[in-house]
Amino acid sequence: MPRSTPTRPRSVDRRTVAFAVLTLVAFGVAASARALVDATTAAAASPARYATGAPGTWDGFDTANVIAAVGASAAGAGVLLFGAALVSAVSRRAVPRLPSVLGVVTLAMVVGAVVAGIASGEQTDFDAAARWAILRTALAGLAVASLPALCLAALRTRAARPR
Incomplete structure (x- = not known):
């Protein structure tokens, strides 16, 4: 009869890894948007800007505003995903020193x-x-964003303490 080999539990589950990867992607998009805004406003502030384009047309500053809005949205999503990744990691295991580390x-x-x-x-x-x-x-x-994970870690550590 075939036996299944016991699998070692993962130190980090797939959900936590997925949240962490999405967090890095969101912050990467935000950082790229910031660099694009700087490049766009530098190009739009050149003297050639005043010679091209009629009033009321789309210009570099309008483009920079759209890029900045996308970057701000990505940064906000990154912060939320960071909090979700922490909560996911904390809910997986109760580590006695985790509340102290998260608190610091x-x-x-x-x-x-x-x-x-x-x-x-x-x-x-x-x-x-x-x-x-x-x-x-x-x-x-x-x-x-780290406060929910900090509270969860403290509650889990307290509940795991022997009475």
């Missing part, structure tokens, strides 16, 4: 967001201030 990482993101916000407020150049504001928003979003 979340706190570091919050502190980084505060520092980036302060740095953004001190900038005199609009472009530099915008870059610091983007970093602040990204870190704050990632910190908030």
Whole structure:
């Protein structure tokens, strides 16, 4: 009679891997959109822009706005997928030190967001201030997205403690 060989449980399940890959894709699209916006606005700000195109026609700045909207949507999706990947990973196993690790990482993101916000407020150049504001928003979003996983890890660790 054939026997099935026991399979070792995976350390990371397929759902978590899928969320992680989708997260990286979303952030890649957002980063690419940011680079395209910079390239598009640099090209649109050239003196040739004023000689071509009639008023009211589609120009480089309109294109940059559409690309920025797609990039912002992808970044938002990436933050949500990041939170889903963390929750999926935490729901798989109860690791005693996981709440502490997630708490420290979340706190570091919050502190980084505060520092980036302060740095953004001190900038005199609009472009530099915008870059610091983007970093602040990204870190704050990632910190908030990690809160459900942090709470779940704490609850699972507490429930797994012997009484």
